[in-house]
Amino acid sequence: MQQELVVALGETRTESGKTLLALVDERPVLLVFLRHFGCAFCRQAIDDVSKVQADLVARGVQVVFVHLGSPERAKPYFDYYGLSDVERVSNPDGSLYRNPAFTLARVSLFQIFRPAVWIGWIRGAMFKYGIGLLKEDIQQMPGVFFLKDRAIARVYRHRTIADRPDYLKLAS
Numbered sequence: 001m002q003q004e005l006v007v008a009l010g011e012t013r014t015e016s017g018k019t020l021l022a023l024v025d026e027r028p029v030l031l032v033f034l035r036h037f038g039c040a041f042c043r044q045a046i047d048d049v050s051k052v053q054a055d056l057v058a059r060g061v062q063v064v065f066v067h068l069g070s071p072e073r074a075k076p077y078f079d080y081y082g083l084s085d086v087e088r089v090s091n092p093d094g095s096l097y098r099n100p101a102f103t104l105a106r107v108s109l110f111q112i113f114r115p116a117v118w119i120g121w122i123r124g125a126m127f128k129y130g131i132g133l134l135k136e137d138i139q140q141m142p143g144v145f146f147l148k149d150r151a152i153a154r155v156y157r158h159r160t161i162a163d164r165p166d167y168l169k170l171a172s
Contacts (some may be wrong), residue, residue: 005101006150012096014064014087015071021150023062023087028148030056030171033066033097033104035142037077041161045142050081052167061146061171066091068140097140101152105141107161146170 009021023029032049035042049056049063056063064087067074071090078084089096097104144165146154156165 002151004099005147005152008096008099008101009147009150012089012091014089016087018087020064020089020147023064024147024150026062028061028146028153028171030061030063030167031066031145031147032063032167033102033143033145034068035140035161037067037069037073039161042142043077043081044164046077046081046083048164049167050083053083053086055168056171059171062087064089066096068092068094068097094140097143102143102145104143105157107141144170 006021009024010019012020014020014023020029020031032045034045037043046065049065053063063083065074065078065083066089068091070092071088074088074090075084078086078088091097096102141161142158142163144156144167145152154170156163156170158165
């Protein structure tokens with residue numbers, strides 16, 4: 001597992017051209033895998049991270065987002081939430097999501113019928129973040145990995161698309 005992680009990090013470049021391995025070697029990384037940009041919960045996750053970004057930086061943690069869109073499609077979302085300068089990995093084919101070091105689940109169509117998802121929508125995700133164009137893989141589940149010293153220190157695997165991880169706790 002450790003070897004698979006190091007290889008995956010070394011082969012993966014952010015939109016700025018840095019490898020994830022180089023970033024992890026600089027300081028701990030909170031690697032946030034997003035769903036598609038048409039998903040209200042994806043935009044909610046970007047907003048949630050934007051609200052704790054200063055605390056994460058103060059702790060010496062760098063946030064890196066992995067998304068399924070092109071850099072051009074992603075940019076307006078990160079700009080809108082004040083995260084223009086955050087490192088991002090564009091992964092339209094979803095290969096990093098399926099990499100054995102991470103292996104994030106796929107959403108079944110029944111996922112949207114789970115009570116937690118409806119509760120998330122009712123609590124405002126749908127109204128505040130809306131629903132956008134479905135251009136990326138809508139079946140991909142998100143996840144969060146706290147990487148430190150070339151290892152996965154903590155993981156949050158979403159049980160539903162509406163889960164809201166505690167990003168500060170993951171990075172502590």
